[in-house]
Amino acid sequence: MLRRTYARTGPCTARALNGSLWRVAAAGGSAPGAEGPYGPLLPPDHDGIALPAGFSGRVIARTGHTVGGLRWHAAPDAGACVPDGEGWIYVSNSAVPLLGGASAIKFRPDGSVRDAYRILSGATLNRAGCATPWRTWLSGESTVLGRIFECDPYGVRAAMPRLAMGRFKHQALACDADRRVVYLTEDEDDGCLYRFRPMDWGELIEGELEVLCHAPGPAPGRVAWRPVPSPASLFTPARHQVPEAVHFARTGGCHYADGVLALTTTGDGKVWAYDAAAERLDVIYGGGRLLADPPHRGHDLYTAEDGGALEISVVTPDAAGPGPLLRLTGQDRSKITGLAFSPDGRRLYFSTRPTLARRPSRSLTAIGGTTYEITGPFRP
Template sequence: MNPLLAQAIRSGHSRRDFLRNLLFAAGSVSTASWLSACGSSSPLNSVAAPGRSRFADIGPLQAPDANGIQLPAGFTSRVVAVAGEAPVPGSSFVWHRDPDGAGSFALADGGWLYVSNAEVRDATSGGLIDPLQPILSRETVAALGLLRGGASALRFAADGTLVDAYTILHDTTTNCSGTATPWGTWICGEEIADGYMFECDPLGTNPDGRRLDLFGRFGHEQVAIDVAGRAIYHTEDFGGDDRFYRNVFTETDWPAGGRPAFNDGVLQALVVEGGVEAARNGPAPIRWVDVVNDGRPQRQVYLPETTIFSGNEGVWFLKGFVFFSSKGDNNIWAIDTIGNTIESIYSPESQPIGSPVDPNEPPLQGVDNLCMTDDGEMIVVEDGGDMRAMVLLPDRTVVPLLRLPDETGGSEVTGPAFSPDGRRFYCSAQRNGRNGASGNGITFEITMPFAVRVTRPLAGA
C-alpha cells in the first residue's frame, strides 16, 4: 500500500476519501498537516483549509469572449495557432490539422514549448468513415509516403511571446496523445490497429524520431512515467475491447538517475481480479501479465485473462498512483502501484447534480485526456460532452474551467497542458476554426489569475 494512503487509513480516514482528495498530502502541504486538517468529522470539507485548491474558488463560466470561449471571471484567452495558418508571421511553417494530445517543456532561457500531436487520419485507419476498418496496412501507407500525422511545437519566450513553431515528428499517422518525459523528450503513439510508439526531440533536431517497437502495436493513447518504478504506463483506445498496458525495465536498461535505453522493456497488460465491476467497488487486487509482442498487432494476440477498459484515454502518474480515464463508461481510475490495487474515483453516478459554482452545469462526460498539477488537481477534457475542460476537485465534485465553441458539432477538447510557471493553460478544439466555425483545429492559451504548482521537464535535457 502507498505509505501516504496507509497513514491516512491508520488515522481513521477511508482510502476512498484520501484518493478523492487527490494527494494534497503529497503536494503543497505535508501528510501530517493533511491528516490533522482531516481530524474533524468531515475530512473532505476540512481539508480545504491547509490545501485548498485555487480552482475551488473560480466562479461560473461567463459569456463567450472575443474568441468564443466561456471562462470564469478573471481568466483570459488568446489564439496561438490555427490549422493551415502560420503561427509566427512571416514563417513558412503552418500549424497541423486535428491537434490532439499535448504537453509542455521548460527552456533554459526561461521560455517554454507547447508540443501538440496531429491526429490526422489516412488510409491506415479507414479515414473518418470507419476508423476501425483499415484500408491499407501501416507499412503500405508508409511505403507510399502517405502518412499524414506527426507532431509540432510552439516556442514561447520568457515573456510569453510566441517566437517560433516547427515540426518535431513526421511520417507517422493518427498521432493521438503522448507525454513529455522527465529526460526532456516527447513520446507519442499512433491510434490505429497496428500503430507504433515514437520518441522525438521537442527542439526539432530530428523530426524522424525513434520508433519504439517494445511498446507494442495497437491504438496508442496517452503515456505516464514512473521513474522510481522503472515503468511506463500507456492506454489503448481503438475498438472498445481495449486494455491498459505498461512496460517495465531492468536497472541495466534504465540505470538510476538516467533514462531508459529502450532496448529491453517487457510489455505487460493489466488484469483486475474480479473484473471491472470489482474495480468500481474497489479496491480490487491487480496483477500484470506479459503479453505477446512479436510485431503483430496486439488485437491479434490478446490474452483472454486481461481486463477490458473500453476507450482508455488519459493517464497520469503522481506520487505512487496511476490515474487513467475510460471514455466507454466515463470513469476515472486510480492504481496504487505499491499496494497493487485499482478503484474508481469518479463516475457520473458519483457526481452530485450540477456543479458547486453552477447547478445547471451537466456532469463531466466524454472523459478524454487529462493532466494534473503537483498538488493532484486533475484537469479532464471532454470528447463530446459539453466541450469543456473540467477540474476534478478534492471533494470529487467538478467545476468547469472553460467551454470551447463548437457551432457545427462533432469537435472535442484536446491537448490539456500547463506552462512551466503554472499560470497558463493550453488546449485545442480539434475540428474547429475561429469562433467555433467548421475547421481543422485551433489551439488556445488561457491565462489564469493565479498559478498552480507544476513540474515540467527541460526540453532536450
C-alpha cells in the same frame, strides 16, 4: 461521453491526460450556474472565449495558418509543455489519418512565439501522448498496428519509433518515474492496460512490454503483470497473447500520480485506480456514483468534456463539483484536447478540433483546429 482532458496544477509542468475526474466522472461539465474558484464568467471576447475577471485568452495557432514559420497541423490532440531555458515549448499531436505526427511551438519568456516546427512526420492518427521525465515527447498512433514514437521537442534529433513498446491502437500514456515504467492504454472494445519496463530508464529502445493480468488466488482486486511475448507482432494482437490478461471496455485516458495510476473505460463509463505498490485494481466510479475515495487529492484539477458544453472546469480539493474556468462559443461539434500548463504554471494551453476528425474521408479543412493560450492568476 466519459472521455475528457485534464491538467493538474503543481510545481513545474502540469500533467495533461484524457481521462475522467473521480468526483465528477459523469457530471457532464459544470452545473448550470456553478461558479469556480476564480468567480463568474464574463461575456465572451471576440474569439468566443468567456473567462473570469483577471484572465485573458488568445489564439496561438489555427489549422492551415502560419505560426512561427510553420503551417499549423489539423486535428490537434494531446499536448504538453517542456522548459526551454527561460522560455518553454508546447508540443501538440495531430490526429489526422496518414498526415498525422506532432509539431512544437517555442515561446520566449514574455510569451511571444519564437519558432515553430515539426517534430514528427510520416505517422498517422497521433492521439496518445505524454512528456517524459527526460524531456522527450511520446506520440502514439491510434491504429491497429500503431507505433509509439519518441520525439525531440527541441527539434534537434529525429523522431524514432519504439517498437518494443508494442504495436496496437494507442490511446494514452503515462510515465511512472517511481517504478521506471511507462503505462499504455489500448483503444479497443476488449483493450488492455500495458506497462513498458525499459532496460535503462531514459532509454526506450529496449525493454519488456507487460500486460495487466488477473492474479491467482481468492483476493479480490489483486493483479499482476505478465510479459507480452511478441509486442510488435503483425499477426497476433498483443491483447490476445496472454490468456490471463485483464480486458477493459475500451480503455481511455490514464494518469499516474502519488503511487496510483487512474484510467477510464469509455465503453462502460467507469473510472479505475491501480495501486502500484499494492498491485491492486479497483473501480472507484461506476453506475453514476462514486464507489471509493479519490486516489489522490491536494491540487486543483482542470477538466474538459468531449461533449456537451465546450468548457474547461476547475475542481478544487474542497469542492463538491466543478466550476467553470472557461467557456467557448461558436464551435459546435468540437472537443477540447491537449491541456497543458507552462512550466511556471501561469499559462494554460489547449486546442479544439471538430469531432468529425474521426472520419478519414473528410478533408483537412473539415478536421481543422485551433490552439489557445489562457493567462491569469492561476492558483498554485
